[in-house]
Amino acid sequence: KTISLIGVPTDIGAGHRGAAMGPEALRVANLAAKLERRGLKVIDRGNLHGPLNPWQPPEHGYRHLDEVVAWNTAVYTAVHQELQAGRLPIMLGGDHCLAIGSISAVARHCHDEGKQLRVLWLDAHTDFNTAQATPTGNIHGMPVACLCGIGPAELTGLSGHAPATTPDVFRYIGIRSVDEGEKRMVRSADLQVHDMRHIDEVGMKRVMEEALAGIEGNIHLHVSFDVDFLDPSIAPGVGTTVRGGPNYREAQLCMEMIADTGCMASLDIVELNPAFDKRNQTAKLAVDLVESLFGKSTLIR
Numbered sequence: 001k002t003i004s005l006i007g008v009p010t011d012i013g014a015g016h017r018g019a020a021m022g023p024e025a026l027r028v029a030n031l032a033a034k035l036e037r038r039g040l041k042v043i044d045r046g047n048l049h050g051p052l053n054p055w056q057p058p059e060h061g062y063r064h065l066d067e068v069v070a071w072n073t074a075v076y077t078a079v080h081q082e083l084q085a086g087r088l089p090i091m092l093g094g095d096h097c098l099a100i101g102s103i104s105a106v107a108r109h110c111h112d113e114g115k116q117l118r119v120l121w122l123d124a125h126t127d128f129n130t131a132q133a134t135p136t137g138n139i140h141g142m143p144v145a146c147l148c149g150i151g152p153a154e155l156t157g158l159s160g161h162a163p164a165t166t167p168d169v170f171r172y173i174g175i176r177s178v179d180e181g182e183k184r185m186v187r188s189a190d191l192q193v194h195d196m197r198h199i200d201e202v203g204m205k206r207v208m209e210e211a212l213a214g215i216e217g218n219i220h221l222h223v224s225f226d227v228d229f230l231d232p233s234i235a236p237g238v239g240t241t242v243r244g245g246p247n248y249r250e251a252q253l254c255m256e257m258i259a260d261t262g263c264m265a266s267l268d269i270v271e272l273n274p275a276f277d278k279r280n281q282t283a284k285l286a287v288d289l290v291e292s293l294f295g296k297s298t299l300i301r
């Protein structure tokens, strides 16, 4: 399987500037070479292009909606093309709004190929806000809602028909920050949330067994890895740190258990913000964890 790296240098969906530098930070941390060392073929497609960050306040509950639509249209097209060609796309983000485009394309591809979709959403946040519930208007807090058909038509209908997918395909891991209005939305959609309390109580191993239950054969597993999933003590390079996240070993086990399924077929690496980082340590950590996602282990290779 050939991997395609797709840079998505944007921070239009976020509340802090800087995630637009994420793709280059991941390249500087040697992502391509590390994957090649695992025996994988890697093509770096370079960066997608889109509007600059106009840094405007929200309008009708959304900040930078036109720009988010433009970027996600480009993401959708690029991801769909890579999947059609049989390659495994990795999004180098960029803020988490790009998952609207990437997962819309993945869902469309699964529909056309008769495959079942499962999405693992590794994040401190549930990203299930709406124009009414959002405290910020930032669209990086809304991608899961948009993918489930709740949001502006330009985003919910990217793939040609809305909704792109349904709440039952998502498994959240690492959640510890949900906004007040968002809580009600998450509960009424009956989303499966493995929050930090659950990880504390039963451990990462049990949590991953639950989240990965039923994964085999005909499943397309998409991993959407928001770097703020990780505890800020090991991953300071994100705009919206939330204390109390998974530590290094817990994160490694999470990635290793995903790799063991052999089903991961697309990946987003998002919210990495070099403006908040120190000596690129968070990018290096993200690359280290992505190596585990692709099967690196202590004793075998």
Ligand code: DIR
Residues within 6 Å of the ligand: 096, 125, 127, 129, 134, 135, 136, 137, 138, 140, 141, 142, 177, 179, 228, 240, 271
């Ligand atoms: C907050 C922050 N829930 C919002 N969200 C995210 O603005 O909607 N930070 N995703 O990474």
Ligand code: MN
Residues within 6 Å of the ligand: 111, 161
């Ligand atoms: Mn259809």
Ligand code: MN
Residues within 6 Å of the ligand: 123, 124, 125, 226, 228, 229, 240, 271
């Ligand atoms: Mn987050």
Ligand code: MN
Residues within 6 Å of the ligand: 096, 123, 125, 127, 140, 226, 271
């Ligand atoms: Mn997120």
